[in-house]
Amino acid sequence: MIYKDPLYGPWVLPTYLKELLHTKETLRTRGIAQASSPAHLLTFVARNRVQHGLGVARLMAEVVKHNRCDLDEELMVSSAFLHDFGNTPFSHLCEDFLQEMIGKNGETFLENILDCSETEKVLAGFGVASRDVVKIVAGQAKPMSDVLNGDIDVDNLDNILGFNKFAAVEAPAYDALGIAGSFRFMDGHWLLLGDCYADVQKWQIARRAAYMDVVYSSPHYNGISMLYRAVELALYEGEISPEFFRFSDIEAISYLMTCNPRTIELVDKMSRWKWYPEVASWEIKEPSRFVAKIAACTHRRRKLLDEICGTLGIAPEKICLAMQRGVETKRIKTPFLVECGRKLQGTKFERPPLRVRVFVSPEWQFKKPEIEAIISNNFHI
Numbered sequence: 001m002i003y004k005d006p007l008y009g010p011w012v013l014p015t016y017l018k019e020l021l022h023t024k025e026t027l028r029t030r031g032i033a034q035a036s037s038p039a040h041l042l043t044f045v046a047r048n049r050v051q052h053g054l055g056v057a058r059l060m061a062e063v064v065k066h067n068r069c070d071l072d073e074e075l076m077v078s079s080a081f082l083h084d085f086g087n088t089p090f091s092h093l094c095e096d097f098l099q100e101m102i103g104k105n106g107e108t109f110l111e112n113i114l115d116c117s118e119t120e121k122v123l124a125g126f127g128v129a130s131r132d133v134v135k136i137v138a139g140q141a142k143p144m145s146d147v148l149n150g151d152i153d154v155d156n157l158d159n160i161l162g163f164n165k166f167a168a169v170e171a172p173a174y175d176a177l178g179i180a181g182s183f184r185f186m187d188g189h190w191l192l193l194g195d196c197y198a199d200v201q202k203w204q205i206a207r208r209a210a211y212m213d214v215v216y217s218s219p220h221y222n223g224i225s226m227l228y229r230a231v232e233l234a235l236y237e238g239e240i241s242p243e244f245f246r247f248s249d250i251e252a253i254s255y256l257m258t259c260n261p262r263t264i265e266l267v268d269k270m271s272r273w274k275w276y277p278e279v280a281s282w283e284i285k286e287p288s289r290f291v292a293k294i295a296a297c298t299h300r301r302r303k304l305l306d307e308i309c310g311t312l313g314i315a316p317e318k319i320c321l322a323m324q325r326g327v328e329t330k331r332i333k334t335p336f337l338v339e340c341g342r343k344l345q346g347t348k349f350e351r352p353p354l355r356v357r358v359f360v361s362p363e364w365q366f367k368k369p370e371i372e373a374i375i376s377n378n379f380h381i
Protein backbone atom coordinates (compact mmCIF):
# COMPACT_ATOMS: atom_id res chain seq x y z
CA MET A 1 0.00 0.00 0.00
CA ILE A 2 1.25 3.47 -0.90
CA TYR A 3 0.16 6.04 1.66
CA LYS A 4 0.07 9.60 0.38
CA ASP A 5 1.18 11.54 3.41
CA PRO A 6 0.15 15.21 3.10
CA LEU A 7 3.40 16.34 4.75
CA TYR A 8 6.04 13.92 3.49
CA GLY A 9 4.66 12.56 0.21
CA PRO A 10 4.02 8.96 -0.91
CA TRP A 11 5.30 6.19 1.37
CA VAL A 12 5.23 2.45 0.66
CA LEU A 13 3.99 1.16 4.00
CA PRO A 14 5.88 -1.76 5.54
CA THR A 15 3.69 -4.89 5.89
CA TYR A 16 3.53 -4.73 9.69
CA LEU A 17 2.25 -1.14 9.59
CA LYS A 18 -0.33 -1.98 6.93
CA GLU A 19 -1.71 -4.74 9.17
CA LEU A 20 -1.96 -2.38 12.13
CA LEU A 21 -4.17 -0.08 10.05
CA HIS A 22 -7.02 -2.61 10.04
CA THR A 23 -7.58 -3.09 13.76
CA LYS A 24 -10.49 -1.99 15.92
CA GLU A 25 -8.17 0.24 17.95
CA THR A 26 -7.04 2.07 14.79
CA LEU A 27 -10.68 2.65 13.91
CA ARG A 28 -11.29 4.21 17.34
CA THR A 29 -8.20 6.43 17.09
CA ARG A 30 -9.35 7.77 13.71
CA GLY A 31 -12.22 9.31 15.68
CA ILE A 32 -9.91 11.35 17.94
CA ALA A 33 -8.76 14.70 16.59
CA GLN A 34 -5.31 16.20 16.81
CA ALA A 35 -6.82 18.87 19.09
CA SER A 36 -8.72 19.05 22.38
CA SER A 37 -12.11 19.15 20.69
CA PRO A 38 -13.84 16.96 18.09
CA ALA A 39 -12.75 17.88 14.56
CA HIS A 40 -16.25 18.88 13.43
CA LEU A 41 -16.54 21.45 16.24
CA LEU A 42 -13.22 23.20 15.59
CA THR A 43 -12.84 26.52 13.77
CA PHE A 44 -9.84 25.10 11.90
CA VAL A 45 -8.95 21.86 10.15
CA ALA A 46 -7.13 19.19 12.16
CA ARG A 47 -5.85 15.72 11.31
CA ASN A 48 -6.97 12.71 13.29
CA ARG A 49 -4.62 10.75 15.53
CA VAL A 50 -4.10 7.96 12.99
CA GLN A 51 -2.99 10.42 10.30
CA HIS A 52 -0.64 11.98 12.85
CA GLY A 53 0.54 8.48 13.90
CA LEU A 54 1.42 7.66 10.29
CA GLY A 55 3.40 10.92 10.06
CA VAL A 56 5.31 10.08 13.25
CA ALA A 57 5.93 6.52 11.97
CA ARG A 58 7.32 7.99 8.72
CA LEU A 59 9.74 10.17 10.69
CA MET A 60 10.71 7.23 12.92
CA ALA A 61 11.46 5.12 9.82
CA GLU A 62 13.89 7.87 8.84
CA VAL A 63 15.53 7.74 12.31
CA VAL A 64 15.84 3.93 12.06
CA LYS A 65 17.41 4.17 8.57
CA HIS A 66 20.38 6.01 10.10
CA ASN A 67 20.64 3.95 13.30
CA ARG A 68 19.98 0.36 12.18
CA CYS A 69 22.58 -1.18 14.52
CA ASP A 70 20.85 0.20 17.62
CA LEU A 71 17.13 0.20 16.79
CA ASP A 72 14.59 -2.56 16.19
CA GLU A 73 12.61 -1.24 13.21
CA GLU A 74 9.33 -3.04 13.88
CA LEU A 75 9.31 -2.02 17.54
CA MET A 76 10.26 1.63 16.97
CA VAL A 77 8.05 2.30 13.93
CA SER A 78 5.05 0.50 15.46
CA SER A 79 5.51 2.45 18.70
CA ALA A 80 5.60 5.68 16.73
CA PHE A 81 2.39 4.77 14.91
CA LEU A 82 0.61 3.67 18.11
CA HIS A 83 1.93 6.41 20.41
CA ASP A 84 -1.42 8.27 20.68
CA PHE A 85 -3.69 5.22 20.79
CA GLY A 86 -3.93 5.66 24.57
CA ASN A 87 -5.44 9.12 24.12
CA THR A 88 -8.79 9.70 25.76
CA PRO A 89 -11.60 11.43 23.83
CA PHE A 90 -10.71 15.11 23.31
CA SER A 91 -7.03 14.10 23.58
CA HIS A 92 -5.22 15.75 26.51
CA LEU A 93 -8.36 17.53 27.74
CA CYS A 94 -9.58 14.45 29.66
CA GLU A 95 -6.18 13.41 31.03
CA ASP A 96 -6.76 15.12 34.41
CA PHE A 97 -9.89 13.02 34.87
CA LEU A 98 -8.22 9.83 33.66
CA GLN A 99 -5.47 10.43 36.20
CA GLU A 100 -8.02 11.08 38.90
CA MET A 101 -10.05 7.94 38.17
CA ILE A 102 -7.48 5.33 37.25
CA GLY A 103 -4.10 6.97 37.87
CA LYS A 104 -2.93 6.92 34.25
CA ASN A 105 -2.09 9.46 31.56
CA GLY A 106 -2.63 9.38 27.79
CA GLU A 107 0.59 7.44 27.34
CA THR A 108 0.35 4.82 30.08
CA PHE A 109 -3.36 4.28 29.28
CA LEU A 110 -2.09 2.66 26.06
CA GLU A 111 -1.46 -0.44 28.18
CA ASN A 112 -5.21 -0.70 28.87
CA ILE A 113 -6.12 -0.07 25.23
CA LEU A 114 -3.71 -2.72 23.94
CA ASP A 115 -4.47 -5.37 26.57
CA CYS A 116 -6.08 -8.40 24.79
CA SER A 117 -6.72 -6.23 21.71
CA GLU A 118 -6.60 -6.95 17.98
CA THR A 119 -3.58 -4.64 17.82
CA GLU A 120 -1.75 -6.69 20.45
CA LYS A 121 -2.28 -9.84 18.33
CA VAL A 122 -0.99 -8.13 15.19
CA LEU A 123 2.09 -6.89 17.08
CA ALA A 124 2.76 -10.39 18.41
CA GLY A 125 2.50 -11.72 14.83
CA PHE A 126 5.64 -9.85 13.87
CA GLY A 127 7.44 -10.45 17.14
CA VAL A 128 6.73 -7.23 19.05
CA ALA A 129 5.44 -7.35 22.64
CA SER A 130 2.84 -4.70 23.45
CA ARG A 131 4.51 -4.05 26.83
CA ASP A 132 7.68 -2.99 24.97
CA VAL A 133 5.61 -0.60 22.84
CA VAL A 134 4.10 0.92 25.99
CA LYS A 135 7.57 1.41 27.50
CA ILE A 136 8.80 3.27 24.41
CA VAL A 137 5.64 5.40 24.18
CA ALA A 138 5.60 6.28 27.88
CA GLY A 139 9.28 7.20 27.86
CA GLN A 140 10.18 4.30 30.17
CA ALA A 141 12.86 2.83 27.91
CA LYS A 142 15.41 5.61 28.23
CA PRO A 143 17.50 6.73 26.49
CA MET A 144 16.09 4.93 23.42
CA SER A 145 12.53 6.21 23.97
CA ASP A 146 13.67 9.86 24.03
CA VAL A 147 13.48 9.98 20.25
CA LEU A 148 9.70 9.54 20.57
CA ASN A 149 9.12 11.04 24.00
CA GLY A 150 11.87 13.54 24.76
CA ASP A 151 12.82 17.21 24.60
CA ILE A 152 12.86 17.14 20.79
CA ASP A 153 11.18 14.10 19.31
CA VAL A 154 9.51 12.82 16.15
CA ASP A 155 6.07 13.09 17.79
CA ASN A 156 6.33 16.84 18.24
CA LEU A 157 8.13 17.42 14.94
CA ASP A 158 5.16 15.91 13.09
CA ASN A 159 2.55 17.38 15.42
CA ILE A 160 3.58 21.03 14.95
CA LEU A 161 4.25 20.74 11.21
CA GLY A 162 0.84 19.14 10.57
CA PHE A 163 -1.04 21.34 13.00
CA ASN A 164 0.30 24.55 11.46
CA LYS A 165 -0.30 23.38 7.90
CA PHE A 166 -3.94 22.41 8.42
CA ALA A 167 -4.85 25.18 10.89
CA ALA A 168 -3.24 27.72 8.51
CA VAL A 169 -0.89 29.04 11.21
CA GLU A 170 1.63 31.54 9.87
CA ALA A 171 4.94 30.01 10.90
CA PRO A 172 8.14 28.83 9.24
CA ALA A 173 7.99 25.37 7.66
CA TYR A 174 10.91 23.24 8.77
CA ASP A 175 12.39 20.07 7.34
CA ALA A 176 11.01 17.47 9.77
CA LEU A 177 12.33 14.55 7.69
CA GLY A 178 15.75 16.22 7.64
CA ILE A 179 15.76 16.64 11.43
CA ALA A 180 14.60 13.01 11.89
CA GLY A 181 17.44 11.89 9.62
CA SER A 182 19.91 13.82 11.80
CA PHE A 183 19.31 11.79 14.97
CA ARG A 184 22.28 9.61 15.87
CA PHE A 185 22.50 7.20 18.77
CA MET A 186 26.14 7.37 19.94
CA ASP A 187 27.76 6.17 23.17
CA GLY A 188 24.38 5.48 24.73
CA HIS A 189 22.91 8.94 23.97
CA TRP A 190 20.97 10.73 21.26
CA LEU A 191 22.71 13.47 19.31
CA LEU A 192 21.57 15.66 16.44
CA LEU A 193 23.87 16.41 13.52
CA GLY A 194 24.69 20.13 13.55
CA ASP A 195 23.37 20.58 9.99
CA CYS A 196 19.79 20.54 11.29
CA TYR A 197 20.35 23.33 13.86
CA ALA A 198 18.66 26.02 11.72
CA ASP A 199 15.63 23.78 11.15
CA VAL A 200 15.36 23.03 14.88
CA GLN A 201 15.25 26.78 15.52
CA LYS A 202 12.45 27.06 12.95
CA TRP A 203 10.59 24.23 14.74
CA GLN A 204 10.83 26.20 18.00
CA ILE A 205 9.33 29.29 16.34
CA ALA A 206 6.63 27.14 14.71
CA ARG A 207 5.79 25.46 18.03
CA ARG A 208 5.35 28.79 19.74
CA ALA A 209 3.11 30.01 16.89
CA ALA A 210 0.90 26.88 17.06
CA TYR A 211 0.21 27.39 20.77
CA MET A 212 0.03 31.18 20.91
CA ASP A 213 -1.90 31.79 17.66
CA VAL A 214 -4.38 28.90 17.92
CA VAL A 215 -4.27 26.56 20.93
CA TYR A 216 -4.22 29.26 23.66
CA SER A 217 -6.14 31.72 21.52
CA SER A 218 -9.78 32.70 21.33
CA PRO A 219 -12.13 31.06 20.43
CA HIS A 220 -10.35 27.68 20.68
CA TYR A 221 -9.39 28.07 24.34
CA ASN A 222 -12.87 29.32 25.29
CA GLY A 223 -14.45 26.25 23.67
CA ILE A 224 -12.14 23.66 25.21
CA SER A 225 -12.50 25.29 28.65
CA MET A 226 -16.27 24.80 28.34
CA LEU A 227 -15.81 21.18 27.28
CA TYR A 228 -13.45 20.57 30.20
CA ARG A 229 -16.03 22.00 32.61
CA ALA A 230 -18.76 19.85 31.01
CA VAL A 231 -16.78 16.65 31.64
CA GLU A 232 -15.86 17.84 35.14
CA LEU A 233 -19.51 18.42 36.08
CA ALA A 234 -20.44 14.97 34.71
CA LEU A 235 -17.67 13.51 36.86
CA TYR A 236 -19.11 15.36 39.90
CA GLU A 237 -22.43 13.66 39.21
CA GLY A 238 -20.84 10.20 39.03
CA GLU A 239 -21.65 9.93 35.31
CA ILE A 240 -18.12 9.23 34.08
CA SER A 241 -17.00 5.59 34.24
CA PRO A 242 -13.63 4.20 33.06
CA GLU A 243 -15.40 3.12 29.84
CA PHE A 244 -15.82 6.81 28.90
CA PHE A 245 -12.06 7.08 28.30
CA ARG A 246 -12.28 4.46 25.54
CA PHE A 247 -14.78 6.49 23.52
CA SER A 248 -13.95 8.37 20.32
CA ASP A 249 -14.63 12.14 20.24
CA ILE A 250 -18.11 11.82 18.74
CA GLU A 251 -19.10 8.97 21.06
CA ALA A 252 -18.01 11.09 24.02
CA ILE A 253 -19.95 14.16 22.85
CA SER A 254 -23.06 12.00 22.28
CA TYR A 255 -22.69 10.49 25.75
CA LEU A 256 -22.22 13.86 27.46
CA MET A 257 -25.46 15.03 25.85
CA THR A 258 -27.25 12.32 27.90
CA CYS A 259 -25.71 13.44 31.21
CA ASN A 260 -26.89 16.03 33.78
CA PRO A 261 -28.52 19.30 32.54
CA ARG A 262 -25.46 21.43 33.41
CA THR A 263 -23.15 19.28 31.29
CA ILE A 264 -25.69 19.21 28.46
CA GLU A 265 -25.96 23.00 28.45
CA LEU A 266 -22.19 23.45 28.25
CA VAL A 267 -21.73 20.87 25.47
CA ASP A 268 -24.69 22.24 23.53
CA LYS A 269 -23.45 25.86 23.70
CA MET A 270 -19.88 24.88 22.88
CA SER A 271 -21.08 22.78 19.92
CA ARG A 272 -23.09 25.71 18.54
CA TRP A 273 -20.01 28.00 18.90
CA LYS A 274 -21.73 30.05 21.60
CA TRP A 275 -18.45 30.37 23.47
CA TYR A 276 -18.28 32.06 26.87
CA PRO A 277 -16.23 35.26 26.75
CA GLU A 278 -13.06 35.59 28.82
CA VAL A 279 -13.56 37.93 31.80
CA ALA A 280 -10.25 37.68 33.60
CA SER A 281 -6.74 36.44 32.93
CA TRP A 282 -3.32 36.41 34.54
CA GLU A 283 0.11 35.36 33.32
CA ILE A 284 2.30 34.39 36.27
CA LYS A 285 5.98 33.90 35.46
CA GLU A 286 7.06 32.76 38.90
CA PRO A 287 4.01 31.25 40.64
CA SER A 288 4.26 30.64 44.37
CA ARG A 289 4.20 27.02 45.53
CA PHE A 290 0.65 27.59 46.73
CA VAL A 291 -0.56 28.75 43.30
CA ALA A 292 1.38 25.98 41.53
CA LYS A 293 -0.35 23.45 43.79
CA ILE A 294 -3.79 24.75 42.81
CA ALA A 295 -2.84 24.59 39.12
CA ALA A 296 -1.69 21.00 39.49
CA CYS A 297 -4.71 19.71 41.39
CA THR A 298 -8.20 19.29 39.93
CA HIS A 299 -9.75 19.24 43.44
CA ARG A 300 -8.19 22.58 44.42
CA ARG A 301 -9.26 24.22 41.15
CA ARG A 302 -12.80 22.89 41.63
CA LYS A 303 -12.82 24.24 45.20
CA LEU A 304 -11.86 27.68 43.94
CA LEU A 305 -14.65 27.61 41.34
CA ASP A 306 -17.12 26.43 44.00
CA GLU A 307 -16.09 29.41 46.14
CA ILE A 308 -16.70 31.84 43.26
CA CYS A 309 -20.06 30.23 42.44
CA GLY A 310 -21.13 30.17 46.12
CA THR A 311 -20.06 33.76 46.86
CA LEU A 312 -21.43 35.36 43.70
CA GLY A 313 -24.48 33.14 43.13
CA ILE A 314 -23.25 31.95 39.72
CA ALA A 315 -24.50 28.51 38.61
CA PRO A 316 -21.64 25.99 38.12
CA GLU A 317 -22.26 25.59 34.37
CA LYS A 318 -21.95 29.35 33.78
CA ILE A 319 -18.27 29.64 34.64
CA CYS A 320 -15.06 27.89 33.56
CA LEU A 321 -11.54 28.18 34.92
CA ALA A 322 -8.38 27.26 33.01
CA MET A 323 -5.09 27.15 34.86
CA GLN A 324 -2.10 25.74 33.08
CA ARG A 325 1.63 26.19 32.70
CA GLY A 326 2.26 26.97 29.02
CA VAL A 327 4.15 24.50 26.86
CA GLU A 328 4.83 26.75 23.86
CA THR A 329 8.60 26.52 24.41
CA LYS A 330 10.74 23.55 25.34
CA ARG A 331 14.26 23.29 26.70
CA ILE A 332 16.32 21.19 24.28
CA LYS A 333 18.92 19.15 26.10
CA THR A 334 19.86 16.92 23.15
CA PRO A 335 23.30 18.13 22.01
CA PHE A 336 24.14 19.05 18.42
CA LEU A 337 27.24 17.48 16.94
CA VAL A 338 29.21 20.12 15.04
CA GLU A 339 32.59 19.99 13.29
CA CYS A 340 35.50 17.89 14.67
CA GLY A 341 33.24 16.03 17.12
CA ARG A 342 32.49 19.27 19.07
CA LYS A 343 29.06 19.36 20.74
CA LEU A 344 26.78 22.36 20.96
CA GLN A 345 24.46 22.18 23.93
CA GLY A 346 20.76 22.84 23.32
CA THR A 347 19.14 26.11 22.23
CA LYS A 348 17.83 29.28 23.94
CA PHE A 349 14.90 28.74 26.27
CA GLU A 350 12.49 30.89 28.27
CA ARG A 351 10.08 29.07 30.57
CA PRO A 352 6.43 29.81 29.67
CA PRO A 353 4.21 31.43 32.34
CA LEU A 354 1.36 29.86 34.27
CA ARG A 355 -1.84 31.14 32.66
CA VAL A 356 -5.03 31.61 34.63
CA ARG A 357 -8.16 32.40 32.63
CA VAL A 358 -11.81 32.68 33.56
CA PHE A 359 -14.71 32.39 31.11
CA VAL A 360 -18.33 33.14 32.00
CA SER A 361 -21.70 32.99 30.30
CA PRO A 362 -22.37 36.51 28.81
CA GLU A 363 -25.12 37.41 31.33
CA TRP A 364 -22.56 37.10 34.16
CA GLN A 365 -19.85 39.32 32.67
CA PHE A 366 -20.88 42.14 35.02
CA LYS A 367 -19.36 40.09 37.87
CA LYS A 368 -15.86 40.56 36.42
CA PRO A 369 -14.54 42.78 39.31
CA GLU A 370 -15.78 40.36 41.99
CA ILE A 371 -14.36 37.31 40.15
CA GLU A 372 -10.99 39.07 39.79
CA ALA A 373 -11.03 40.00 43.48
CA ILE A 374 -11.71 36.43 44.66
CA ILE A 375 -8.96 34.96 42.51
CA SER A 376 -6.47 37.70 43.41
CA ASN A 377 -7.19 37.16 47.12
CA ASN A 378 -6.74 33.40 46.77
CA PHE A 379 -3.47 33.73 44.87
CA HIS A 380 -2.17 36.77 46.78
CA ILE A 381 -1.55 38.57 43.46
Ligand SMILES: [Fe+2]
Binds near residue numbers: 052083155156159
Ligand atom coordinates in the same frame (compact mmCIF):
# COMPACT_ATOMS: atom_id res chain seq x y z
FE1 LIG B 1 1.36 12.64 19.22
